Amino acid sequence: MGVLAAGIQLYLVFRTDTFSSDGSYFLLRQAEHISETGLPLRYDELSHSGRTIFGSPLYWYLLGFFGFVFGLVSLKVLPILFVFLIPLTTYLAAGLLVKDKKYACIAAISSVWLPIMWREILNKLESFALFIPLSIIFFYLFLKIDNKLYLAPFLVVSFFIGALNPLVFVIVITLIMWHILIYVEQIKLTAVKKEATLFLGLFVLLFQFFFYKEVFLNNGMGVVYQNIPTGVLQNYFSDLSFLELAGNIGVLSIIFGIYGLFRSITKKNEVVLLYAAFALSLLLLLIFKLIPLNIGIVLLGVSFIIVSSVGYERFFNYLSITKVARFSKTIFVIMLLLIILPMGLQSINVGAEAVDKAPTPIEIELLSFIRAETPVSSVILGGINEGHLINYYTQRKNVIDTNFIGSGDINDRYNAVEEVYTTESEVFALKNLEKYSVDYIYLSKDMQEDIGKETLSYSINEECFPLIFQQLDGGKLYEVAC
Amino acid sequence: MKWLAELKLLIPLVVIVGLVIMIPQVFREDSIIGEKSYYYLRIAEDPLISEDPLSFGGRRHVFNPYPIIITFVGSILGLELASKIVPLIVCLMIVVIFYFILRFHGITKTISVLSILLLAGTPSFLYLANVSDTHSVVLLLILLAYFSQQLKNTFFSTFFLLPIPLFGINYLVIVLFLLMVLWIHSKKIPSIQMVGVACVGLIPLIRYGLPVSLSSHVLFPFFEFGVINGVSLFVLFLTIVGFHSFQNTKYQYASVYALVIGLFVLSLFTEWGASFLMIPASPIAILGLQHMFNDERGYRFFRNAILILAAAGVVLSSVLAVGQLVDAEPSKDVFSSLEFLRGESKTESVVLSHPDNGFWISAISRNKNVIDEHYYNSPNLKERWYDIQTLFHTTDIDEAEKVIRKYNIKYFYIDKDMKSGQVWDGKTGLLFLFGASNKFNIIYESEEVEIWKSLF
Secondary structure (H helix, E strand, C coil): CHHHHHHHHHHHHCCCCCCCCHHHHHHHHHHHHHHHHCCCCCEECCHHHCEECCCCCHHHHHHHHHHHHHCCCHHHHHHHHHHHHHHHHHHHHHHCCCCCHHHHHHHHHHHHCCHHHHHHHCCCCCCHHHHHHHHHHHHHHHHCCCCHHHHHHHHHHHHHHHHHCCCHHHHHHHHHHHHHHHHHCCCCCCHHHHHHHHHHHHHHHHHHHHHHHHHHHHHHHHHHHCCCCHHHHHHHCCCCCHHHHHHHHCHHHHHHHHHHHHHHHCCCCHHHHHHHHHHHHHHHHHHCCCCCHHHHHHHHHHHHHHHHHHHHHHHHHHHCCCHHHHHHHHHHHHHHHHHHHHHHHHHHHHHHHHHHCCCCHHHHHHHHHHHHHCCCCCEEECCCCCHHHHHHHHCCEECCCCCCCCCCCHHHHHHHHHHHHHCCCHHHHHHHHHHCCCCEEEECHHHHHHHCCCCCHHHHCCCCCCEEEECCCCCEEEECCC | CCHHHHHHHHHHHHHHHHHHHCHHHHHCCCCCECCHHHHHHHHCCCCCCCEECCHHHCEECCCCCHHHHHHHHHHHHCHHHHHHHHHHHHHHHHHHHHHHHHHHCCCCHHHHHHHHHHHHHCHHHHHHHHECCHHHHHHHHHHHHHHHHHCCCHHHHHHHHCCHHHHCCCHHHHHHHHHHHHHHHHCCCCHHHHHHHHHHHHHHHHHHCCCCCCCCCCCCCEHHHCCCCCECHHHHHHHHHHHHHCHHHCCCCHHHHHHHHHHHHHHHHCCCHHHHHHHHHHHHHHHHHHHHHHCCCCCHHHHHHHHHHHHHHHHHHHHHHHHHHHCCCCCHHHHHHHHHHHHHHCCCCEEECCHHHHHHHHHCCCCEECCCCCCCCCCCHHHHHHHHHHHHHCCCHHHHHHHHHHHCEEEEEEEHHHHECCCCECCCHHHHHHHHCCCEEEEEECCCEEEEEECC
């Protein structure tokens, strides 16, 4: 099933040469820089017209390595490879919860067809794709750590997960929550697990603090919101609704997940409690809007799917003592079909939509024009979700992009960009354009849809804002001549 | 305890700690660190004044014994050097007393030394040792009182506790809290000290009234989240491990639990709580590590890794804290701007700025501030604050003029923090009026500071 899904995913991503998220282009530039120089880009002259880049370079090196050895095309395959690991790790994790491995199989199959995962990972380069299988395998190894054979793999995975992404704090919070639940349930824990928790907590704190120290010290508690502009923050962490949850994770996985959770939680089972702690931590982080909704739902979905294996096992064990026991196999098959068919179709549909969001050849043509026809030192103003794309294809400076962490005046920048695109006043537009030394304004098709107009209101002054390039049913490029 | 034998270990320890805590002062160029340190420096010129002409445009002075210490040391070294030296010396005295307290309680030499080294490296202790403020002296008095109490010397214990409320009425809370912890610990009410401290506490209360505050919000007192004198998360992490190692001792350490939890709660509301918290936290953290190392049930690898990570974390925090103290405000730019203002204004003019800059305005530029952070017994604080907020945010020139005339404001001192969120987001309010009206003239502009002159 995983191979089938991977095949479909490969087919979908190779329908386009481009990537579906703006952040992927930043990672692509990092990978190229590492391939060429062996070092990550620590000062980016193009992003925000020049700024320091913060973060752990581990994932950038991974991309750089793949880009260097297999070519940049291989980076399209890499996220699919990571996603391919998810059913394998889910099977292992669920295997700790159930006696009969066929129920672990159902969980693994469910994890293949998780629509929101297809939407969030397909044709995107973000490290989140690797974080999911790593977090599942981390929990598996953590639970097995009492056996010394698992110590070395645990350390390797801890290093990778701790150095990959600040999302690792979700794992740390989960472990703290798990210790609280264990204490409440009065379960005796081994010294090794306590040490492993302390080790990971200190490692993550030290590692993340080392790479983000300036951000931590300058932004204080604001670092929790990743310096996201106030205007974006309102949409970034949307509210959580049950319908959204059910549609993206699967009704069966939620029902059997909750059922499994309740049936096992009373048995003082530390394995189930770990996934309960994971789900609880994610729910709390989502409620307090501390992690983006999409990422939270994917992780929540994975935790529900793993625990749903217990629900399936209990359900079929119950069936076996009822009069419908002889239909057990038929019900099992029907249940599998109920998981695979609707979720599979939805996943493919959502995946195709995600791939279609990638920049079209027409957009690339305009960006290539900018690269060919504008001075190298030009500053191009684009939307907040087009900044990295502009950097990558035009090799010119942008005013804003989604790399918010470490940008000192992010709200000013965001408000200025918003004002340039939406204001009717030439004076206000020029004030902002002058402030950020903008030479050209890129008005993409997406931006035209966002602002609800095809031209900039003040561009009627053609002397000040000459239209340099215009595509039929596509983007526009204005020069700032005043 | 053989006192003289302890000195063999204590002297090199004090030298090492001294070298560590003086690093920020060594690397920092001439100016002293902090805001309130400039207030004490100015008051130390005449610590017995009854009226302070520069604070809040002129107000009744609230007596504090701390500037007297600066004056005394300053009579030999000069006031500015005294402001740097006094906190260092007081912190070294804290180290000595703390060492004796640990040894008195039967803590081994190794653990005592490690605890003190950990304490010396914490950001809040480095801050305590480098910023001239009352906190270090109060902490020293508390430790002296506690040690005297342990030596069954009630007279000295009371003697050291009594002056504490005079250093700041807020300290009354910590003293009463500590006496209650002592009560839990010894199961005997320290009645003499309690009555004594309460009586001395009444003096400022009767003379100056109840403490006031403009806003009461919970602090997030962690160094790693940008609070320069906050608790290091690494030390806190180890303290929790230490507490975990006490879990089988039932209620034997109830007073220690109460002390640490109480001080942590205090650190959420006061800027000095974190520094006080580090005193009990550091030995608990070291004891926790020792307990973990003696526990053979886990993996040796984890134990070694945890020790290395914890040490690396503490060292990283210390190094960053030193860096932050070296670069702490007032910067060279701020200092130059205030010296410019001193030359420009000639007489004691009224300068409006954020309360954070009030002490510098009166101490460095020698002008009157409209408001500073010395809120206790300040004249019409709420009304003043309301007027200032009105002036900062109004775009009505008539409304602005009314406030400017009311306080006779001559200069506006605007720094980069005020322009980036502390007061304004963008050119609104008074910043808009500066550009739109001809009643204001910019007389100084640098990377960090703008000074505007009122022409009303």
